[in-house]
Amino acid sequence: MAEPLWTSDEILAATGGTLVCTPFEATGVSIDTRTLEPGDLFVALAGARDGHEFVGAARAHGSAAALVSHPVTGCQVVVPDTLKALEALGAAARERASTARRGAVTGSVGKTSVTQALAAGLALAGPSHASIKSYNNHIGVPLTLARMPRETQRAVFEVGMNHADEITPLSRMIRPHAVAITTVGPVHMENFADGEQGVARAKAEIFAGLEPGGVAVLNADNRWFDLLAGEARAAGAKVMRFGAADGAEAQLTGFEMTAGGAVVEAVLHGRPLRFPIRQSGAHWGPNSLAVLLMLEALDVGLETGLAALAEFAPLGGRGAERRLVVRGGDVQLIDESYNANPVSMAAAIASLGAHPAAGRRIAVLTDMLELGPDSPRFHAELAGPLAEARADRVFCAGPLMRALWEALPAARRGAWAETAHDLIAEVAAAIGPGDVIMVKGSNGSKAGEIVSALSAMFQEESAGEGAAH
Structure with a gap:
């Protein structure tokens, strides 16, 4: 039988907490009941929702005990501050x-x-x-x-x-x-x-x-x-x-x-x-x-x-490729939708330019967030890398991407929409056999919605993976 990750005695020694139940063993540590595994120690952290509200759900999912800052029902270790206790548990794991x-x-x-x-x-x-x-x-x-x-x-x-x-x-x-x-x-x-x-x-x-x-x-x-x-x-x-x-x-x-x-x-x-x-x-x-x-x-x-x-294969949203079937053939979809900033955007655009394409190279871009007052300039400056990559069409979504749209020559413009959702139909109608389509943007600007929609609309031929973030 595998050795437990933590015993209750070890948790008490690391955190200085008080045990309110019989001794137990934990096989993991969790802060989220949606991913909690049976045998995990559930740590009730404060956040947008107080983790103490989910202790019952954790217990129903088979948690070994809860690490809490005030008494609850069930097996528990009570500490003054659950985040500090988690830090202490981490330090103890490092030392052992x-x-x-x-x-x-x-x-x-x-x-x-x-x-x-x-x-x-x-x-x-x-x-x-x-x-x-x-x-x-x-x-x-x-x-x-x-x-x-x-x-x-x-x-x-x-x-x-x-x-x-x-x-x-x-x-x-x-x-x-x-x-x-x-x-x-x-x-x-x-x-x-x-x-x-x-x-x-x-x-x-x-x-x-x-x-x-x-x-x-x-x-x-x-x-x-x-x-x-x-x-x-x-x-x-x-x-x-x-x-x-x-x-x-x-x-x-x-x-x-x-x-x-x-x-x-x-x-x-x-x-x-x-x-x-x-x-x-x-x-x-x-x-x-x-x-x-x-x-x-x-x-x-x-x-x-x-x-x-x-x-080592590309991670989801960071360059994973999939081949989708369209009328008359197929297209290669490059999923770079996990996140974006000027550095990663330029790198992804360069990779699109280097990608073999029997048809066109199409960039589908949503807003890059958290760039401060120079944000419009950073978006507009992507026109240069897109030209160097010989992108045939560029589709843009979001108010910040309007700056790029206006900087693009007319021959390279695909469509612009206020939101990623509003751009989906335009992209779907435009793609054709042999095209390579790269989708990239910040999480908050919903580039992933475009990837999901295209994957659902067109039969996926394979889940091969290629380019990477």
């Missing part, structure tokens, strides 16, 4: 897996995909643990820590932010041995008076909790590399560079799109490499090298890393 190598990933673009690619490599190397979905904030990070099994040998955590001073406490919770910053760009700009430089400094907070002698894996091609490298070295980190820049420890020398993925050419510590990946987005050239450097820092061999990259 004392020999585990921990990594942390942040960045304006690609942190979820890079984290999950790392997780694939760690899983091949032995008992491992990783963030799921995008559990990267003040709740997701301690929750991921609290779920870490005691036998873990390696773990990787995703770390995100919207404001300054958010990453520092998360990094100190994780205490990583290696960190990666995928890139820095104009994301969450409305929260930084000093603009993109402020974003860069906020990302540099990832070094705050780095263990002595830790490694910082940084994008040598990013305009903020010098700032980030300076901050990393000031924190005592050994800097490892990835990208096309001369002198990078992992230097990208070539990227060739293939059927179902791409082939990366690089020089790693002076050794020429050529390896396949299942991602076709050009940004996965440098991303794959960041993965290899992070795996190296977490004591995973190169061959294991290459094997993981060869099998």
Whole structure:
């Protein structure tokens, strides 16, 4: 029988809580009754809805006990503050897996995909643990820590932010041995008076909790590399560079799109490499090298890393491809709908331009959010990358995308609509055999609705996957 994740005695020792029931064992930790598994410890957090309202539902779903801040019915551990107790549980999990190598990933673009690619490599190397979905904030990070099994040998955590001073406490919770910053760009700009430089400094907070002698894996091609490298070295980190820049420890020398993925050419510590990946987005050239450097820092061999990259498929909404049947043939739909900012949008557009197409290349774009007062300019400037990518038609949805629509030449305009929902019929009527359609936008602007609608309207031929976020 598998060892429990937590015993009630361990929970009491970590949190200082009071047990109100007989001793129990928990096989997991949950904050959401919709995903709770039988045997989980349910943590009743305060939020838009008070988690204490769902203790009964958790019990009905088979929870082992509830972690609460005031008495409820059923088996429970009572603490003054459930979020602080969750943090304490996370710290205890970190300390009991004392020999585990921990990594942390942040960045304006690609942190979820890079984290999950790392997780694939760690899983091949032995008992491992990783963030799921995008559990990267003040709740997701301690929750991921609290779920870490005691036998873990390696773990990787995703770390995100919207404001300054958010990453520092998360990094100190994780205490990583290696960190990666995928890139820095104009994301969450409305929260930084000093603009993109402020974003860069906020990302540099990832070094705050780095263990002595830790490694910082940084994008040598990013305009903020010098700032980030300076901050990393000031924190005592050994800097490892990835990208096309001369002198990078992992230097990208070539990227060739293939059927179902791409082939990366690089020089790693002076050794020429050529390896396949299942991602076709050009940004996965440098991303794959960041993965290899992070795996190296977490004591995973190169061959294991290459094997993981060869099998790692694009994540939903981050470049997964599907072939849909239309009258007279089929179309290739590239789902980049999970999120968008100027950096990821430009990368996705470039990948669309490089994608083989028997018909037209069609971009379907919804608003990029949280860009601050320069938002109209960021949208309008996408006209340049779209021209370079030889996009045949561009469909736009949302008030911010109106700026791009007006910047497009008439020959490239497909249609503009106020909302993603209102654009669906226009896109569906326009696509034809051989077309490649890329859909991208911020979560809040509902790009995913367009993907779902097109997938429902046209018979899906296969669920193949290609390009990636």
